[in-house]
Amino acid sequence: MSAPVVARRVVASAPVVAVAGALLLTTLVMLVVGVDPTLAYPALVRGALLDGNLEYTVAAFVPTLGMALAFALPLRAGEFNLGGDGQLAMGGVTAAAVALLVPLPPGVAVVLPLAFGALAGGLVAVVAAPLSTRLGIPAIVSTLLVSAPAVSLASYLVRFPLAEPNTGLAQTPALPEAAHLPALGGSGYLTIGLPLIVVLTALWLYANGRTVLGYEIRATGRNREFARYGGVGVDRVAALALAGGGAFAGLAGALIVLGPPHRFVDGALTAPGYTFTAVAAVLLAGARPVVVPLAVALLTFLQVGGQGMEREAGVPSQLTQIVQGLIIVIVAVLATLRARRAR
Amino acid sequence: MYAAELVGVTKRFGPVLANDGIDLAVARGEVHAVVGENGAGKSTLMSILYGLHRPDAGEVRRDGTRIALRSPADAIRHGLGMVHQRFRLFPGLTVAENIVIGAEPVRRGRLDRAAANEAVAALSERYGLRADPSALVGGLPVGVRQRVEILRALYRHAEVLILDEPTAVLTPGETDRLFEVLRTVAATGVSILLVTHKLAEVLAVGDRVTVLRQGRVTGRFATSETDADELVNAMIGRSLAPSAPRRARPPEGDPLLEVRDLTVRDADGVARLSGVSFAVRPGEIVGLAGVAGSGQRELVDSVTGLRGAVPGVFLAGTPVRAGRDPRVAYVPEDRHGRGTAPDMSVAENVLMGAQRDLASRWSLPRAAVRARARDLVDRFSISAASVDVPIGTLSGGNAQKAVLARELTRPSQVVVAEEPTQGVDVGVRERVHDLLRTARDEGAAILLQSSELTELRDLADRILVLYEGRVVAEFPGDAPETDIGRAMTGATG
Ligand SMILES: Nc1ncnc2c1ncn2[C@@H]1O[C@H](COP(=O)(O)OP(=O)(O)OP(=O)(O)O)[C@@H](O)[C@H]1O
Ligand SMILES: [Mg+2]
Numbered sequence: 001m002s003a004p005v006v007a008r009r010v011v012a013s014a015p016v017v018a019v020a021g022a023l024l025l026t027t028l029v030m031l032v033v034g035v036d037p038t039l040a041y042p043a044l045v046r047g048a049l050l051d052g053n054l055e056y057t058v059a060a061f062v063p064t065l066g067m068a069l070a071f072a073l074p075l076r077a078g079e080f081n082l083g084g085d086g087q088l089a090m091g092g093v094t095a096a097a098v099a100l101l102v103p104l105p106p107g108v109a110v111v112l113p114l115a116f117g118a119l120a121g122g123l124v125a126v127v128a129a130p131l132s133t134r135l136g137i138p139a140i141v142s143t144l145l146v147s148a149p150a151v152s153l154a155s156y157l158v159r160f161p162l163a164e165p166n167t168g169l170a171q172t173p174a175l176p177e178a179a180h181l182p183a184l185g186g187s188g189y190l191t192i193g194l195p196l197i198v199v200l201t202a203l204w205l206y207a208n209g210r211t212v213l214g215y216e217i218r219a220t221g222r223n224r225e226f227a228r229y230g231g232v233g234v235d236r237v238a239a240l241a242l243a244g245g246g247a248f249a250g251l252a253g254a255l256i257v258l259g260p261p262h263r264f265v266d267g268a269l270t271a272p273g274y275t276f277t278a279v280a281a282v283l284l285a286g287a288r289p290v291v292v293p294l295a296v297a298l299l300t301f302l303q304v305g306g307q308g309m310e311r312e313a314g315v316p317s318q319l320t321q322i323v324q325g326l327i328i329v330i331v332a333v334l335a336t337l338r339a340r341r342a343r
Numbered sequence: 344m345y346a347a348e349l350v351g352v353t354k355r356f357g358p359v360l361a362n363d364g365i366d367l368a369v370a371r372g373e374v375h376a377v378v379g380e381n382g383a384g385k386s387t388l389m390s391i392l393y394g395l396h397r398p399d400a401g402e403v404r405r406d407g408t409r410i411a412l413r414s415p416a417d418a419i420r421h422g423l424g425m426v427h428q429r430f431r432l433f434p435g436l437t438v439a440e441n442i443v444i445g446a447e448p449v450r451r452g453r454l455d456r457a458a459a460n461e462a463v464a465a466l467s468e469r470y471g472l473r474a475d476p477s478a479l480v481g482g483l484p485v486g487v488r489q490r491v492e493i494l495r496a497l498y499r500h501a502e503v504l505i506l507d508e509p510t511a512v513l514t515p516g517e518t519d520r521l522f523e524v525l526r527t528v529a530a531t532g533v534s535i536l537l538v539t540h541k542l543a544e545v546l547a548v549g550d551r552v553t554v555l556r557q558g559r560v561t562g563r564f565a566t567s568e569t570d571a572d573e574l575v576n577a578m579i580g581r582s583l584a585p586s587a588p589r590r591a592r593p594p595e596g597d598p599l600l601e602v603r604d605l606t607v608r609d610a611d612g613v614a615r616l617s618g619v620s621f622a623v624r625p626g627e628i629v630g631l632a633g634v635a636g637s638g639q640r641e642l643v644d645s646v647t648g649l650r651g652a653v654p655g656v657f658l659a660g661t662p663v664r665a666g667r668d669p670r671v672a673y674v675p676e677d678r679h680g681r682g683t684a685p686d687m688s689v690a691e692n693v694l695m696g697a698q699r700d701l702a703s704r705w706s707l708p709r710a711a712v713r714a715r716a717r718d719l720v721d722r723f724s725i726s727a728a729s730v731d732v733p734i735g736t737l738s739g740g741n742a743q744k745a746v747l748a749r750e751l752t753r754p755s756q757v758v759v760a761e762e763p764t765q766g767v768d769v770g771v772r773e774r775v776h777d778l779l780r781t782a783r784d785e786g787a788a789i790l791l792q793s794s795e796l797t798e799l800r801d802l803a804d805r806i807l808v809l810y811e812g813r814v815v816a817e818f819p820g821d822a823p824e825t826d827i828g829r830a831m832t833g834a835t836g
Contacts, residue, residue: 099439206706209709210706210707210708210709211702211705211706211707212698212699212702212707214707215691215694215698215707216698218687218691219684219687219691219695222686222687223679223680223683223684223685223808224686225680225684225685226680226681226682226695227684227695228666228667229649229673229675229681229682230668230696231666231667231669231695231696232665232695233666255403
């Protein structure tokens with residue numbers, strides 16, 4: 001394929017069309033409600049990338065990418081993991097508990113909470129597996145069902161057994177110094193969480209395309225009966241994929257908690273809506289796993305930039321949520337159109 | 344004037360020229376057969392006539408006037424109807440509801456059930472297509488479901504009815520009934536386009552026949568003036584080789600597959616198989632006949648391990664293992680639902696089962712996967728643009744060859760083949776039969792399930808007849824078809 005052909009394909013691809021379309025519509029909305037786009041967009045860019053804001057963007061990118069993997073991995077096996085919030089919260093609270101309650105030497109003090117956070121997220125996710133394989137409740141429902149009590153359990157733990165004494169606040173005490181994620185450079189927000197998640201993403205991409213397990217997960221997702229007939233233990237593979245997704249969510253929670261402000265604050269993990277943004281990014285990336293990190297970067301940029309736009313140009317940051325919503329709608333419309341078009 | 348005409352129709356899929364300037368005309372009340380090899384472009388042509396594909400060049404005419412077809416809805420409006428090979432019915436709705444859907448009689452804004460039932464009853468009366476309007480479609484046998492599809496098209500006033508390989512899923516009895524129906528319907532002035540691979544059917548029911556080859560018309564005949572040989576020649580450019588000798592050497596040795604007093608119950612505790620016993624020795628093909636639903640599915644799933652480790656099934660003397668026993672090569676009947684993942688690539692489809700053999704400790708090298716696929720594609724002469732295209736874009740015969748390639752290259756001594764030539768052309772059929780005979784001669788034990796008695800008689804050394812979950816008769820491979828057919832209906836003696 002020649003370079004121009006590749007370029008044309010990229011320009012005409014669904015994510016590009018969706019993003020361009022959404023920006024166009026958003027501009028129209030701005031004009032209608034009387035916001036000057038020539039002020040708003042620069043404010044958006046500044047809010048996300050300049051004036052020292054880049055590190056917030058990166059800090060938000062890390063958990064969002066983690067949550068995107070939490071959704072994308074099971075999706076390869078045909079399982080919709082919508083229970084990201086529960087897995088995230090349990091991962092976070094478990095990491096906090098391990099860091100607070102177990103005195104650990106440096107190094108291990110970071111690794112062990114992360115590992116237990118991932119484990120907790122994986123366990124929360126895997127509870128949904130028997131519900132779907134034994135009782136026939138699809139994962140899209142069962143993960144969601146398990147999520148709410150998991151969030152509540154995390155909330156209970158942080159309010160009572162793990163609460164910071166004598167403050168009445170729904171948060172844990174600050175974690176010991178040894179459990180803080182090592183910072184990168186001078187910044188407090190840029191931690192080793194970034195390289196960690198990037199490496200894990202690369203590992204996932206590799207496993208997905210070039211390992212037996214990745215192949216069996218994809219076969220299960222594309223045609224479960226085919227995989228079963230071929231000798232793949234499809235129930236086991238689906239459970240494994242859910243567990244893997246949950247582990248990514250749990251890890252994302254642990255990374256948030258071990259980063260600044262170094263404690264588990266009730267609601268702080270779920271309130272920013274990482275889960276939804278991540279689902280949107282994965283849908284935007286369509287069937288192409290390699291595109292997932294790019295889509296996450298783009299949506300995180302919009303999310304963080306939106307807050308800057310609100311501060312500077314007085315544009316409500318909900319506008320960026322509209323953009324996100326529009327992107328999903330356009331992706332869905334394009335997918336439907338493509339399916340209908342006589343090929 | 345013709346009821347429907349395709350004029351100069353050309354359709355490309357990327358590099359593949361599926362239809363190349365095809366002219367086809369159907370007269371009113373005519374049964375017009377369309378035959379050709381796998382990939383000849385039959386389905387593409389029919390899809391164009393039904394508005395599913397748009398031609399790159401050429402046009403469609405109805406009663407002499409050009410019509411524009413942008414979608415099946417346009418086609419329906421112009422009096423075209425299609426019976427899809429994979430039925431598009433709602434199993435949870437009744438026959439009548441399925442038929443009137445999209446054009447329901449309504450009373451006070453709601454479906455007028457009584458009127459619907461009445462209309463459907465009148466319609467089935469008129470065309471002699473028996474179907475109980477209030478029966479749930481989910482519980483009906485395939486032949487009746489197909490009738491419902493035909494009724495649905497007729498209910499929408501189809502004057503041209505397209506059937507793409509309608510008999511592939513039918514038993515011989517159901518096929519005969521379908522043909523009666525088609526003749527009745529044609530007698531009322533409806534034109535029928537019938538795509539099929541079975542030349543006997545063409546000669547039995549068709550008035551005229553058009554032969555396609557590599558996207559072009561290579562023959563037009565009146566069925567009264569042609570025969571199977573001439574059609575085969577037009578289809579594949581040569582005659583078929585005379586059928587191979589029955590066997591190279593007699594079966595010998597201990598059975599590789601043994602079933603002893605096998606009883607299988609469904610979830611409700613109803614016995615689907617009762618006391619089935621038989622053995623297949625190395626170098627032997629045992630045929631399995633029976634009307635659909637006589638227990639074939641349960642038997643095959645038990646033998647392959649897909650039903651778990653059922654007691655009573657032994658492979659080379661040891662019990663079958665649960666979850667697809669790797670010692671069995673299995674060519675399933677449902678090519679799209681079970682045999683392949685249609686939207687995965689050819690390479691990934693033929694990989695299934697061998698993935699662990701190709702993998703090194705940490706990786707499954709793509710190069711090895713594709714090289715192996717290319718090798719299989721060559722050895723089994725599968726025609727595919729590349730091993731990276733989705734297997735669902737291959738024609739039926741090529742997809743089937745890919746499934747056979749995958750299964751017959753497994754290191755297995757037991758082969759289970761279900762309807763291995765369903766939907767494949769005469770040339771591929773010959774090839775598939777050769778492959779099975781070769782496997783047999785190399786010492787495989789083969790269990791062959793087929794609804795085509797000619798196929799069983801061509802290949803099998805012995806034929807078992809299943810009826811209501813029991814083996815009710817056993818015949819030598821060359822027993823007369825009528826005897827086998829009688830046993831299939833449960834008639835004893
Ligand atoms: N949607 C598609 N995309 C790409 N290629 C296609 C598509 N549909 C058909 N083809 C190709 O066009 C050619 C004609 O296919 P078509 O399905 O019309 O054959 P056919 O005569 O119906 O074969 P069969 O007897 O196997 O059903 C084949 O080479 C096939 O691979
Ligand atoms: Mg076809």
